[in-house]
Amino acid sequence: MKIQLLNFTQNPEETVAQAARLCYSDRGIGELKKATVGDKSDRIIKKIMELGHYSVLEHVSFTFGIEGISRVTSHQLVRHRIASFSQQSQRYVKVGEKQEYIIPESIEKNKKELLLKFRKLSQACFSLYHEMLAEGILAEDARYILPQAIITSIIFTANARELTHFFRLRCCNRAQWEIRELAISMLKLVKEIAPNIFKDAGPPCLTGPCPEGEMTCGRPWRKENDS
Numbered sequence: 001m002k003i004q005l006l007n008f009t010q011n012p013e014e015t016v017a018q019a020a021r022l023c024y025s026d027r028g029i030g031e032l033k034k035a036t037v038g039d040k041s042d043r044i045i046k047k048i049m050e051l052g053h054y055s056v057l058e059h060v061s062f063t064f065g066i067e068g069i070s071r072v073t074s075h076q077l078v079r080h081r082i083a084s085f086s087q088q089s090q091r092y093v094k095v096g097e098k099q100e101y102i103i104p105e106s107i108e109k110n111k112k113e114l115l116l117k118f119r120k121l122s123q124a125c126f127s128l129y130h131e132m133l134a135e136g137i138l139a140e141d142a143r144y145i146l147p148q149a150i151i152t153s154i155i156f157t158a159n160a161r162e163l164t165h166f167f168r169l170r171c172c173n174r175a176q177w178e179i180r181e182l183a184i185s186m187l188k189l190v191k192e193i194a195p196n197i198f199k200d201a202g203p204p205c206l207t208g209p210c211p212e213g214e215m216t217c218g219r220p221w222r223k224e225n226d227s
């Protein structure tokens with residue numbers, strides 16, 4: 001998979017800090033802007049994260065270009081309703097001769113015979129797809145035979161509040177490996193840009209006990225690890 005941070009709100013931490021200060025200050029917006037330049041943002045961001053005043057995070061958003069993920073994963077991704085998506089269409093874009101699809105490591109590494117069957121069946125699906133196109137069937141109908149493993153490209157935009165929620169769910173060991181890999185890569189990219197906003201972003205066990213009950217992976221939360 002290939003993940004790029006395509007764009008983001010300029011000066012995200014200053015913007016969030018300015019919005020937070022506005023809520024608690026009688027000063028004008030221009031004055032507040034001066035008060036939130038550079039390092040001065042750190043303290044107020046820490047405070048709002050502790051207070052849970054997350055609505056101020058909605059003023060900044062990040063846009064990612066995501067390539068080479070399976071349709072299994074893009075389907076999981078688009079369940080996040082507060083984000084915005086543009087995905088390459090299988091109605092208007094025909095799948096090329098070079099069939100690219102994701103093979104999970106469990107199948108790739110451990111099950112030689114299953115791997116052969118997986119490849120053979122996937123290729124049979126692609127062959128039938130192209131045969132249907134050649135017979136004049138529209139791509140929008142021929143695509144019904146394509147495997148979920150087929151790769152896709154998607155542009156994803158979300159504000160920092162939604163991203164924090166996304167990282168909480170999808171960086172967790174309970175999330176499936178492919179979307180977890182994607183979420184972890186995205187988190188690395190935004191941490192470089194907004195380290196204070198995303199300092200504690202990630203699975204719930206970074207900031208408190210695991211909420212997964214009997215489904216827990218058993219990883220202790222960070223404070224327990226530290227002690």
Ligand SMILES: Cc1cc2nc3c(=O)[nH]c(=O)nc-3n(C[C@H](O)[C@H](O)[C@H](O)COP(=O)(O)OP(=O)(O)OC[C@H]3O[C@@H](n4cnc5c(N)ncnc54)[C@H](O)[C@@H]3O)c2cc1C
Nearest residue numbers: 076079080081082083162165166169170172173174175176
């Ligand atoms: C480990 C794991 C397993 C999963 N398994 C399944 C499964 O078996 N079947 C399945 O269908 N899905 C499954 N999902 C997907 C899951 O149910 C959610 O659809 C997905 O994680 C998006 O989460 P969300 O709704 O919290 O987030 P978003 O859609 O990103 O929304 C963010 C938050 O906004 C609020 N919000 C958004 N829309 C509404 C609304 N209409 N009304 C009220 N509040 C709203 C909620 O507080 C929500 O948490 C799974 C997810 C995970 C992480």
